Amino acid sequence: MKNFNPVRGCSEYMPRQAAIRENVKRTILNSYQANGYNLITTPILENLELLSSSDGGDNLRLMFKTIKRGEKLDLTKPNLSEQDIVEEGLRYDLTVPLARFFANNREKLPTPFKSIQIDYSFRAERPQKGRERQFIQCDIDVFGDSTIFAELDLLYTVIQTYEAVGLDNLTVKINHREILNAIVLFAGFKPEEISTICVTLDKLDKIAVSGVVMELIEKGFDTDKINKLVDIIEDISANGLVAAKKYGNLDNVVDEIGFLIGTLNTLFKKHTIKFDISIVRGQGYYTGAVFEVYTDGFSGAIGGGGRYDKMLEKFTGTSCPAVGFGLGFEPVCLLVEQKLKGSLTNKLALIYEQDDNIFEVYRIKEELKQKYSVSLFLKQKNMKNFYEKIKAVADYTISVKDYLENKPVKQLIN
Amino acid sequence: MKNFNPVRGCSEYMPRQAAIRENVKRTILNSYQANGYNLITTPILENLELLSSSDGGDNLRLMFKTIKRGEKLDLTKPNLSEQDIVEEGLRYDLTVPLARFFANNREKLPTPFKSIQIDYSFRAERPQKGRERQFIQCDIDVFGDSTIFAELDLLYTVIQTYEAVGLDNLTVKINHREILNAIVLFAGFKPEEISTICVTLDKLDKIAVSGVVMELIEKGFDTDKINKLVDIIEDISANGLVAAKKYGNLDNVVDEIGFLIGTLNTLFKKHTIKFDISIVRGQGYYTGAVFEVYTDGFSGAIGGGGRYDKMLEKFTGTSCPAVGFGLGFEPVCLLVEQKLKGSLTNKLALIYEQDDNIFEVYRIKEELKQKYSVSLFLKQKNMKNFYEKIKAVADYTISVKDYLENKPVKQLIN
Numbered sequence: 001m002k003n004f005n006p007v008r009g010c011s012e013y014m015p016r017q018a019a020i021r022e023n024v025k026r027t028i029l030n031s032y033q034a035n036g037y038n039l040i041t042t043p044i045l046e047n048l049e050l051l052s053s054s055d056g057g058d059n060l061r062l063m064f065k066t067i068k069r070g071e072k073l074d075l076t077k078p079n080l081s082e083q084d085i086v087e088e089g090l091r092y093d094l095t096v097p098l099a100r101f102f103a104n105n106r107e108k109l110p111t112p113f114k115s116i117q118i119d120y121s122f123r124a125e126r127p128q129k130g131r132e133r134q135f136i137q138c139d140i141d142v143f144g145d146s147t148i149f150a151e152l153d154l155l156y157t158v159i160q161t162y163e164a165v166g167l168d169n170l171t172v173k174i175n176h177r178e179i180l181n182a183i184v185l186f187a188g189f190k191p192e193e194i195s196t197i198c199v200t201l202d203k204l205d206k207i208a209v210s211g212v213v214m215e216l217i218e219k220g221f222d223t224d225k226i227n228k229l230v231d232i233i234e235d236i237s238a239n240g241l242v243a244a245k246k247y248g249n250l251d252n253v254v255d256e257i258g259f260l261i262g263t264l265n266t267l268f269k270k271h272t273i274k275f276d277i278s279i280v281r282g283q284g285y286y287t288g289a290v291f292e293v294y295t296d297g298f299s300g301a302i303g304g305g306g307r308y309d310k311m312l313e314k315f316t317g318t319s320c321p322a323v324g325f326g327l328g329f330e331p332v333c334l335l336v337e338q339k340l341k342g343s344l345t346n347k348l349a350l351i352y353e354q355d356d357n358i359f360e361v362y363r364i365k366e367e368l369k370q371k372y373s374v375s376l377f378l379k380q381k382n383m384k385n386f387y388e389k390i391k392a393v394a395d396y397t398i399s400v401k402d403y404l405e406n407k408p409v410k411q412l413i414n
Numbered sequence: 415m416k417n418f419n420p421v422r423g424c425s426e427y428m429p430r431q432a433a434i435r436e437n438v439k440r441t442i443l444n445s446y447q448a449n450g451y452n453l454i455t456t457p458i459l460e461n462l463e464l465l466s467s468s469d470g471g472d473n474l475r476l477m478f479k480t481i482k483r484g485e486k487l488d489l490t491k492p493n494l495s496e497q498d499i500v501e502e503g504l505r506y507d508l509t510v511p512l513a514r515f516f517a518n519n520r521e522k523l524p525t526p527f528k529s530i531q532i533d534y535s536f537r538a539e540r541p542q543k544g545r546e547r548q549f550i551q552c553d554i555d556v557f558g559d560s561t562i563f564a565e566l567d568l569l570y571t572v573i574q575t576y577e578a579v580g581l582d583n584l585t586v587k588i589n590h591r592e593i594l595n596a597i598v599l600f601a602g603f604k605p606e607e608i609s610t611i612c613v614t615l616d617k618l619d620k621i622a623v624s625g626v627v628m629e630l631i632e633k634g635f636d637t638d639k640i641n642k643l644v645d646i647i648e649d650i651s652a653n654g655l656v657a658a659k660k661y662g663n664l665d666n667v668v669d670e671i672g673f674l675i676g677t678l679n680t681l682f683k684k685h686t687i688k689f690d691i692s693i694v695r696g697q698g699y700y701t702g703a704v705f706e707v708y709t710d711g712f713s714g715a716i717g718g719g720g721r722y723d724k725m726l727e728k729f730t731g732t733s734c735p736a737v738g739f740g741l742g743f744e745p746v747c748l749l750v751e752q753k754l755k756g757s758l759t760n761k762l763a764l765i766y767e768q769d770d771n772i773f774e775v776y777r778i779k780e781e782l783k784q785k786y787s788v789s790l791f792l793k794q795k796n797m798k799n800f801y802e803k804i805k806a807v808a809d810y811t812i813s814v815k816d817y818l819e820n821k822p823v824k825q826l827i828n
Contacts (some may be wrong), residue, residue, distance in 0.1 A: 004518035004729070006514075019447075033787050064459070064502075104420075108803075255685065291784075369449075374448070376450065393524055393528075
C-alpha cells in the first residue's frame with residue numbers, strides 16, 4: 001500500500017475539525033431534545049426492496065449496494081443481473097428508514113410522534129467540494145399531526161437549533177405545494193405538467209424569471225400559458241401571500257401559512273420569516289408547506305423540509321400525515337468553523353519527566369482537569385519540534401516542574 | 415412491503431433505549447476527551463485492498479463489500495470473480511482505518527498521538543443476541559510511545575471512563591505477550607507453536623486447566639510439554655507475577671508490568687488491578703501488555719486491548735509503537751440500562767388546546783424547558799389511550815390550563 005487517502009468521495013477529520021463537528025452535532029441534538037423530539041436510531045444497511053420502492057429519484061442510481069456473501073453469491077449463473085448478486089443497500093437518506101421504523105413500531109409509539117435522527121447516509125455522488133459520499137443528516141419529523149401546529153412546532157425547534165449553534169440573521173422562506181399546484185393550473189397547464197414546471201420554478205432564485213421562461217419554452221410549453229404563469233408569480237411576489245387567494249380554492253391554505261408566518265415572526269423578532277413563491281423543494285413526495293432556511297455567509301439553503309402526507313401510506317397501507325426538516329450539517333459546520341477560526345478547544349499538554357513522582361503527575365493532571373482537557377506527554381529530546389506538532393491537538397501547555405513552581409500555563413496558538 | 419423489520423442482524427432503537435445509548439456514548443467521549451485523547455473520524459467505506467491486507471482473520475470472511483456502480487460493473491465478463499464486481503468494503507473494526515489515517519497524516523500529528531474513535535463497524539456475523547452486524551466501537555489508542563507510561567495513561571483513562579458511566583467494582587486483568595511466549599518456549603514448545611497454544615490458553619477461564627490439557631492433547635502436543643506448561647501456569651497463578659522471571663529473560667517485562675499494576679492499584683483503590691496469566695486476547699497483532707476489564711453482573715469482559723508495536727510498520731513501512739483499548743459499548747449499555755431501569759430521562763408532555771393563546775403556550779414551554787425536555791401535544795379526543803402511549807416518550811405531563819392554575823406536573827411512570 002502506498003496510497004493512504006480515504007476512499008474516493010469520503011473525508012476523514014483531524015482532531016480540531018472532528019471536535020468542532022462533534023460539538024455541532026451535540027448542540028443540534030440537545031436543542032432538538034429540549035424541544036421534546038425523540039432520538040431514534042435505525043441501521044445504515046437497509047432492505048433493498050424498500051429503498052428501491054421509494055420516490056428516491058436520482059438517489060436510487062447513487063445507491064451503494066452490498067454483495068451477497070458466501071454460498072449465496074453464485075457468479076456462474078448464466079445471464080447474471082445485478083439483482084442476482086446484491087444483498088442490501090446503504091440508505092441514501094433517513095426518511096425512508098424512518099417510514100419503515102414507524103410502520104414497524106406504530107403500535108408502541110404515541111401520535112403525534114416526534115423523531116430525531118442524526119446519522120450517516122450514503123450517496124455515490126461525483127466527488128466535489130462540500131458533497132461527501134458518506135454524510136451526516138440531522139432530521140426531525142412529526143408523524144401523525146395534520147394541523148399547522150406541527151409545522152409551527154417543527155420550525156420553532158429548527159430556528160432555536162440554528163440559534164444554538166450560533167447562527168443569527170436567519171431567513172426562513174415558506175411556500176405551499178397547493179399554492180404552486182393552483183397557480184400552474186390557473187395559468188392553463190395540465191395536472192400532469194405540474195411536476196416538470198415545478199422543477200423549473202425551483203431554479204427561480206438562480207436563473208430569475210427570464211431563465212424560467214426560457215427553460216419552459218425549451219420544454220415546449222405554450223408562451224401564453226408561460227406568460228400567464230409569470231404574471232401570477234409577479235403578482236404574488238409583489239402583493240404577498242394573500243394575492244394567491246385569487247388563483248384557486250386556497251383560502252384555508254393561505255390562512256394557515258399566514259398564521260404560521262405571523263406566529264413565527266412574533267416569536268423570533270430578530271429573524272425574517274416570509275412567504276416565497278420560489279421555494280419548491282426537489283423531492284416529489286411533498287404535499288403541503290415547504291420551507292428553506294438561509295443565513296448570511298452561505299449562498300444556498302442551510303436546511304429545508306416540508307409536509308409529506310402521502311408517503312407513509314405507501315409503506316404502511318394506512319395514511320399518516322407527516323412533516324419534516326433536514327438541517328444541513330455540512331454548511332452549518334462550515335459556518336461555525338469560520339466563526340471559531342480554530343479557537344474552540346480547551347486542551348492542555350501536561351509535560352512530565354521520567355523522574356517525576358508518578359502520583360504527583362496524576363494528581364496535577366486531575367487538578368488541571370477542572371479547567372482543561374489534559375493530555376500527558378513525556379518530555380522529549382527535541383522539544384521545539386514537539387511544541388510545533390502538538391498544536392494540532394492542544395492549545396495550552398505546562399510542565400509538572402513549572403506547575404509546582406506556580407508558573408502560568410503557556411498558550412501554544414496565538 | 416409487508417415486513418417492516420430492520421435488515422437481518424441489525425437493530426433499531428426506540429426513544430428510551432436510543433437516549434440511554436446516546437448518553438453512554440457521550441459520557442465515554444467526555445471522559446476520553448477530558449483525559450486528553452483526540453476525537454478523529456474516518457469513513458465507514460474503506461479501501462478493500464487495505465482491509466484485506468490486515469491481520470483481520472475471521473473478520474475478512476465477515477466483511478460487507480459494495481458492488482461497482484454504473485458502467486464499471488460488467489456482468490458479461492467471462493469467468494467472473496468476486497474481485498471483478500466489488501468496489502469498497504465496510505470496515506470491520508476501527509483499528510485498520512486508524513492505521514491508515516495515521517499513515518496518511520503522520521506529518522501533521524504530534525508524537526505520541528492519542529486518538530479517540532467512537533463509530534460504527536460492520537461484520538456479517540451469524541445473528542445472535544448481543545452481536546450486531548452494525549455495531550458501535552469506542553476505541554482509544556496511543557501511537558508513538560514505547561514506554562509503559564502509555565499503558566498507564568490508557569488504562570487510567572479507561573478506568574475513569576467506566577467509572578463515569580457508573581460502573582463500580584472493576585477488575586482489570588493484565589498479562590504480557592512476552593511472558594506467554596516465554597513460558598510456552600520454556601515448556602519445550604517451538605516458536606511456531608506459540609500461536610495455536612495461546613488460542614487454547616485463551617480459554618483457560620472457560621474450560622479450566624483440565625480443558626486446556628485436553629485440547630492441547632487433541633491438537634497432538636506432547637504430554638510432557640503440556641504438563642510442564644501447566645506446572646508453570648500453576649506456579650505463576652499461585653506465586654504471582656514475579657514467579658514468571660524464572661522462565662525467561664523477563665526481568666524488564668515483569669518490572670514494567672509490576673509498575674503498571676502497582677501504580678493503578680494505588681490510583682484506584684476501589685478496583686482490583688491484577689496480573690492474570692490466562693489473559694491472551696485473540697488478535698494476532700498484540701506484541702506486549704494485554705488487558706481485559708471485568709465487572710459484576712456481566713460474565714465476559716466489558717473491554718480489552720493491548721500493545722501492538724508491529725502493526726503500523728506493515729502499513730507505513732516505518733515502525734511505530736502502539737497501544738489501544740476497545741471499550742465494549744454493548745455490554746456497558748446493557749449494564750447501564752439494568753441500573754437505570756428506564757428512569758433516566760426528564761421528558762415532559764405539555765398538552766395544549768386549539769383555543770389556547772399560542773404565545774402563552776410557547777412561553778410556558780420555555781419556562782418548563784428550564785427543568786424538562788418539553789414536547790407539545792395538542793389535546794386529543796381519546797386522552798386515556800394517549801396517556802398510555804405517551805409513556806414511550808415522556809415521564810411527566812401537564813396541560814397549559816393546569817399550569818396556569820399552578821397545579822403540579824403529573825408523573826406518567828411509577
